[in-house]
Amino acid sequence: MVTTNLDKIFNPKTVAIIGASDKEGSVGNAIVKNFTELGYKGKVYLVNPRTPEILGIKTYQKIEQIPGTIDLAMIATPAKTVPAIMEECGQAGVKGAIIVSAGFKEIGSEGKALEDKILQIKNKYAMRVIGPNCIGIIRPRNNLNATFTNKMPKPGKIAFISQSGALGSAILDWANHENIGFSNFVSIGSMLDVDFGDLIDYFGTDPQTKSILMYAEGITQARKFMSAAKHFARTKPIIVVKSGKYTESAKAVASHTGSLSGEDAIYNAAFKRAGIVRVEEIEDLFNAAEVLGTQPLPHGPNLAIITNAGGPGVMATDALIAKGGKLAKLNKKTMDELNNALPHFWSRGNPIDVLGDAGAEQYRTAVEACLNDENINGILIIFTQQAVSKAIEVANTIVNLIKNKTYQNKTIITSFMGYGAVQEANSILNANNIPTYSTPENAIKTYMYMYQYERNVQLIYETPEERPIDTAPPKRPIMAILRNAAKENRELLTEDEAKKLLDYYNFPVVKTEAATTPEEAVAFAHQIGYPVVLKILSPQITHKTDAGGVMLYLDSDIDVKQAFNIIIHRAKKYNPKAEILGVTVQPMISMKGYEIILGGKTDPIFGPIILFGMGGVGVELFKDYSIGLPPLNSTLIRRMMEETKVYQLLKGYRNVQPANLKLLEETMVLFSQLLVDFPQIKEIDVNPLLINEKEACILDARITIDKSKVFKKLEPHEHLVISPYPKKYENPWTLRNGQEVLLRPIKPEDEPMWLEMFQSFSEESIRYRFFQILKDTPHEVRVRYCNIDYDREIAIVAELSEEDHKRILGVGRVSIEPDGKTGELAFIIGDQWQGQGLGTKVVDFVLEIAKEMHVETVYAIMLPDNRRALNLTKKMGFKLDYLSDGTVKGTLDLRDEMPSEKCPEPKSPEPTLEADKKDKATSEKEKTEKIKLENDAPPEAEVTSL
Structure with missing residues (x-):
């Protein structure tokens, strides 16, 4: 949240180009031409020790020779020379730098060492740096093109930030062809200093910027990024394309949570929590930016589709359902109006097929009826040119309806299909800020992005609270368990330790005892009461069922002794190198209910994350789960649950009673607080959590710890990317x-x-x-x-x-x-x-x-x-x-x-x-x-x- 000296980069009055060149086609030459030929109003100084002038402009051997203070230094020299140049810039009072040079951390340790030196110098002189390995920045309204690309886009309301220079250059070319303007264009390269969070903060306060578009490959300083995005997403849509969706970088992990919660799923959760819209393709960035700035946002996924052709209506319906939308159910008044006004053979439902010979009046009736229907959140109007259809009349009818203030709170998008026959109609719609798309699928995609944005922004309004100190579980017994494991050089807690930790934290845990001999197992069975369950106790055997390490319904001393020996034998055969600590003895739980998984792990970028989904042995088979970032309150948790299929199951079906959702929410809030309170927890699986209409019970749990954090003094909540209630x-x-x-x-x-x-x-x-x-x-x-x-x-x-x-x-x-x-x-x-x-x-x-x-x-x-x-x-x-x-x-x-x-x-x-x-x-x-x-x-x- 520090934008100090960014004005020196984006509004420089004096610029020094270090590495300026008279060699045609070089980077240094292209930068000089951009500053001298595209209308930049500030003073430009060239630095090149080998030539007295370039393009008729005097050069200086070093920046210190330039009279006055330089706001921005453009550095286009070999990587190995950059640290010394940065030192000279710092001594000369320069506060902003753009390093377009390549050859830093992307080439290995030698390049990384150069970056480290630059970072030290930047901090020493309180400079701000964009790059290295970037194209630079463009501000069309200021005629500022601080890049080595000669493409100057027209002024607009979009700030575009790209982590890829090559893609950024292609976007500039495409935007010029599509007549799309920018308030700012930034290629940020390696993000040595200025990153996405800084730029969101800066453009968030820029009156010329109405929306922020990003191409991202990765996020740095996630807490700053989340804070900036949450702060401005309410007033300026932030839309992102994130690459690396299907990376093959997953490593073998020991927990269900670790294997399920991949990098891309965590990014999705973070974007949702920050109010950011994630889109699939570059074109979607600009489609979404256009519509989010001109149309009221839909308050729900319920869409009415009006069409004069059955096929496109079906295509739109397929796309809507595939993306999580719903066909709105038309109310009785709407049905009556449509029955009275449309031909007898109209579709009598949604999609509303007004038939191929429909003119402007039929469209007006259908659209107006839908605008007055409270069940409908948005309307898609599809038009195909047919023999008697008149596209221009239909377009003008839609425009006149939208001008009525009564109808200006409902989302309307259109798809006038074709080209020449509908071109003028599309121009009329665009001129009146009514989005139009060449295909129904693209229109549906944009509508769902709008709904996603509305839903994400609503999530911003839910700020969780830190657990009150007087009712929080005692932390010392829990830390004692963690310290004991760390002293024994263990990352994995035993099942007995894991359940004790959860019990201290007031979770409903099944009573569990650890037995090292058949006789101990029998003694514990007597304490607990028959029937009992025995499970293998081994740090190396994660999935006990796979190893044959679970035996149920044991109701006698003989059964327990036999089961003990069988389980130990199976475990040794399953993994001969495993350390066998014995077995755990638990009561055989007779309660019936739904099996849920609650998981958590520490992500290297976004800190602790929480996973909720279908539990039991089917967790990885069905992969039905959602992810959230703590701290979480009950509303945020309910949103997490609603994203899964198992949530519909939890509400009850046929003769099965629904689960106690309030109890489940309370348990998940407690689970969230556990990860807030204990950054020492690296991964945790509660699987299954058994819950019915009355009670809940944790049957199994697995916890691994970060040994390096157990004895280290940690600042409160430094591991979180979202600040909790102080x-x-x-x-x-x-x-x-x-x-x-x-x-x-x-x-x-x-x-x-x-x-x-x-x-x-x-x-x-x-x-x-x-x-x-x-x-x-x-x-x-x-x-x-x-x-x-x-x-x-x-x-x-x-x-x-x-x-x-x-x-x-x-x-x-x-x-x-x-x-x-x-x-x-x-x-x-x-x-x-x-x-x-x-x-x-x-x-x-x-x-x-x-x-x-x-x-x-x-x-x-x-x-x-x-x-x-x-x-x-x-x-x-x-x-x-x-x-x-x-x-x-x-x-x-x-x-x-x-x-x-x-x-x-x-x-x-x-x-x-x-x-x-x-x-x-x-x-x-x-x-x-x-x-x-x-x-x-x-x-x-x-x-x-x-």
């Missing part, structure tokens, strides 16, 4: 009237209380806070305020509990800008709670947290008559400036303060008011006013900041 900032505090409130970070669940607080504000408070009088705030705005990314924003609420009712009295917030160093302060206290010292305390608290988050400067924007906010910020050390737009900007430099190791505990105010102590000579009226000014802090900053 429980550490919860603190009680007492108002002046003696009532106790809880100061804590805001949560998504606070939306109803936030609305109640808003509705209690006076018009004056609302005007101060929002700079206008608002009667209400829509759900989307409330969600934005309550559902925040704790990595880039902190909002502290004061919560008052009154018997069975809770309310929010006020909010203080610091929103961190993409540079990571600047934050905007906003605060508001409910009118009836002003004068209690709460405004001062909340603002003080969020400023301390901001300092802990390494924010250097905080500002607040206020109205000039908001005296209470002006006084409060001034008291906090803000310097106030009156701006030309009539507002007041307060600025606080946190670097002037002593560094804070941790956020201090809030303390209740002294019973004697500070204002009384400071000013004995002030009149009673002035004193009262001063107290109000200092302690009440209603609104001040922009609506986007609360």
Whole structure:
């Protein structure tokens, strides 16, 4: 989240081309021509020690000889020379560099060593670097082509980021042919420094960019990437093509979770969680970008298909079902309208076949009926040119319908099939922002991308909460198990250890004892009670059933002794090198239910992941599973379950009772928290988890650990890519009237209380806070305020509990800008709670947290008559400036303060008011006013900041 100095790259006033050349066809020559012949307005300097001028432009031997400061250095020299050149650039004050040179880590260890040197120099001088091994960047509106390709695209609203230079060059060529424009084009190469997360943050705040398109081969710094994508996906669609979908790099792994959760499936889960749309092909990138910016998003997968030909309707239906969509069920009113208006032989269902001789009026009737049907989320209109059909009339009819505001909340896409006969109709549709496609399949594909985007963005609004410390399971006994295994140089916990760990964490685990002799097994069987189950206990035998290492329904001492010997014999035969520790003895569970697998593993890029799916022996046979990234709450978990076929089974069928889904959700939330709390867990399989309508039980579990993390001091949650609820900032505090409130970070669940607080504000408070009088705030705005990314924003609420009712009295917030160093302060206290010292305390608290988050400067924007906010910020050390737009900007430099190791505990105010102590000579009226000014802090900053 640090975009510092990226402006030096994307808006340079001075550029030095190092490696400029007069050799026609060379990279250095192409770069010079792009800067000098395509209209770039800034100053360009050429660096080449072997020639005095290039293309009539004076050259310099070194960058240090250039007068003034250089914003951007374009480096096009052999790889081995780049570290020394970077050092010279740093000494000369250059803050941005694009390295187009190749020959770095892609060639091996020697190239990697060069990259390491460049990285050290970049950090030393606080430079930003794009590349190496890249094409460069283009900003058409600025006539900036900092690449060695001579293709200058037209200006547009799309920012395109490519990890492949060759593909990027091809895209530029294709976009010019298709008349597609760009706000920015970036080839990022090896991502030594600037990566996808940086660019999403930068383009997210670029007013010329409406959508962000990416070609990605891999992601670096996943937490930064996820945070940036989640932050901007709500307002700017982020669409990605990710290559490597079917890589053959899977290695043999010991757990079901490890074998199922491949790299591509994890990327899919991460993209969904971040609100990113993943498409299949490059063309889909631009199709999706076009439609996401012009059409309302469908709130469901239910599509109505209107066609004048049966075949294309069937093709569209096949494509819709294949991609997870549904044919909308037409309601009775729609059916009646269609029956009255269409010929007797119409299809009488969805797809709606208006027949081949249908004209504009039949299309109008069908489309209007579907627009009024609440069962329908979107409409696909298919037109094929037939003898009496008139494409232009049909197109104009659709346009006129869409102009009616009543119908502007429903998605409409079209497929006018053919070429010459429908070309003008397609132009009419495109001119009115109605997407049209040459085939129904492409139209369906785009519709489902739209639905996927809507669904993914909704996922962003679900922020999980860290488990409360007072109800969390004890961690010391669990760490004792992990340490014991690590001391014995084991990665794999025994089954007995694994189940004990889960039992400590309050999972419903079947009682399990480990026996090393037949006699011990009999003794444990007596303790547990017959019938029992025996299973092989060996670190090397993962799949016990395959080894013949499981025997069921043992109901006597003789059976147990015989089973013990048989299992040991089979295990030795199955794997002669395996270490046989004995057997486990468990009760024979008689409960009937559904078998589920819960799995987890640590991904090298995205950290811990969770797998849910059909369990038992069929887990790898059916491969019915979904993946999520913790922390997860019940809503996110329900979404995970809905992606699987076994979910339909869990809801019950025929005479079988449905599973207790609430209990399953609670178990999965607990499972998610286990992976949040213990980064030492490398892989875990709970398979099967048996669940029915009443209870759940874990029958088997397998856990491997990362020994390197067991004795290492780890920062809290450093292994996660999604920041959990920061429980550490919860603190009680007492108002002046003696009532106790809880100061804590805001949560998504606070939306109803936030609305109640808003509705209690006076018009004056609302005007101060929002700079206008608002009667209400829509759900989307409330969600934005309550559902925040704790990595880039902190909002502290004061919560008052009154018997069975809770309310929010006020909010203080610091929103961190993409540079990571600047934050905007906003605060508001409910009118009836002003004068209690709460405004001062909340603002003080969020400023301390901001300092802990390494924010250097905080500002607040206020109205000039908001005296209470002006006084409060001034008291906090803000310097106030009156701006030309009539507002007041307060600025606080946190670097002037002593560094804070941790956020201090809030303390209740002294019973004697500070204002009384400071000013004995002030009149009673002035004193009262001063107290109000200092302690009440209603609104001040922009609506986007609360």
